[in-house]
Amino acid sequence: MREKILVVEDEIIIAFDIKSCLEKAGYIVPEIAAYGRQAVEKAGEIRPDLILMDVMLKGDMSGIEAAAEIGHLFNIPVIYLTAYSDQTHLQKAKTTQPFGYILKPFEETQLITTIEIALNKHQIEVVMREALEKEKENRAIKNKFVSMVSHEFRNPLNNILTCTELLSNYDLQFNEEKRDEYLSHIQKSVKHLDNLLADVLLMSKDENEKLQFNPTPLDLEKFCQDLLQDIQLSVSENHKIIFTVHGSLANLENNSTVQTSHLIKLDGKMVYHILSNLLANAVKYSPVGGNVRFDVFYVPGEVIFRIQDEGIGIPVADQENLFNSFHRASNVGKIPGNGLGLAIVKYYVDLHGGNISFASKPGIGTTFIVNLPINN
Template structure:
């Protein structure tokens, strides 16, 4: 579709000549205006791709004033129409940063060429402006990310420093039990740093595209059963983890043969991280225990995992940022975590070409749904 050009011209006959010339060249002329106020109103109404603006207009507002308003409010490029005698006005026009000038009287070739150059110039500026804005936003995110990393590393390092200082300076005053307590703090802090560093490296690889998606045949049901057995080792007796399957992998025609009815192509390492993270979160954020349901659904073209818990839930104010790096919900209290797990989960789901969604109510529980194409 050709671009729309608003013609703003003091002389009505010249305006219609321009309209005919532009339409002959394939452009659309949705309106003609002779007053500055009218031009601004038409620009707001029609959102043209370019405005041809006569410097001298009827009424109290000049073409230069109208162009400045249109450029500021709507970011629409303006090309001026001006007579040779308008030298003083040309100096004023330069302050509005027009995309070109057409001197009267003009030839059709000059008109069309100037418009083409102006449209291309504006499109280039739009692309460059978007790229600059994206670069600024990316830099802002990076700065926030490194600031959060610094904060997250500082706490365990501070604990290690404090405990080692106490063990060094006051060793002769400490009981064996107290020494063991400080050593335990050091070990826990080191483990926390190790996990944090691993998650940071995973986030970095995911965001720079360095993680390769390697789908291989996988017995999903057996895979899930093994994961649950691992999670149960760290869960309390008050947690009841239930795994159920809806449908059958063998029932999907033209997708999986009977001989490989349970072997579905997914990236095992990524899927392990996705489900382990969701399962351990369900346990961790259900401190009083409760039932945790992991359901596997076979549907044509995809598998769906639904995980429900009866835990503390996610406050509404936190839900929008749940998958952001280092974001932790306001109701987690002293429950350990670094806010990177779900960010990595989302990356891994997207590398599968899938989607992750959730629903949650504080005090009632949370449900995550992961859709993965096969």
């Protein structure tokens, strides 16, 4: 692609000589400007790759002032054209960090060489600036990650420490029920730490190291019933999970992937994580309780899961970033979480070649829908 160069020169004959020279060398000269303010406007309109700017221009804005504003607004490299070699103008021009100087009258070879050097220099600076910004972004993500993981680990570790201290001082005033309660707290905290560690390790792995998609025949209804038994262990009396199956495998009888009358092929480990995470979130983000509806739909070529709660909902401003790692909605308050769950859910759904979508309204609740193809 040929580079565009804006020529800013108030002597029209010199301006056309420069234009002719540049076009002969293969550059595009879309505009010639004669005034500083006009140069700023044209720079914003056409976004040239480089500007040749006369230091002294007619009007109320000099070339140096115009270059300074263009650099601030658009980050476009500028080469100065000047008939002056005195130190006053050169020192003033240096403050705008130009990419070169060309003294008039100029030679064509000098002009083209200076332009090529300036374009290459600017490209290198752009690449370095992007790399620096990426490094800053990565460092910020890393710091956020360390801070969040440290916080997430600290809570269950504190629970374990407290319970073990109480048990170490165990005496006859503690009945068996109380002892079992402390042991249960420890077991739950250890399980939470184990799940958190697994999530962190998964998200930190290289793509080639992550869990690979491995579909196997699955009795889906029994699978969901077993999953619900696990989930019910951590569900309070204020929550009720309503499980409904719509349709049957008869809907899929023409699909060659149905191995028997009860089995379809899905990756059980991934589906367990997808559904358990969504169901756990539905309960967790419904702090005052309510119904959680868990529906399974059999349709030709795919199975659809719908999980619907009556919880706090997701603010509109957070919905766009919901599946990004470490993102948590602004209304979660002190509800625990690490912002990794939905990112992993999305990753597992994608590995199935499926789709996940949601609808949510703050104060009303959230519905997640997961479509997983069974002809994978």
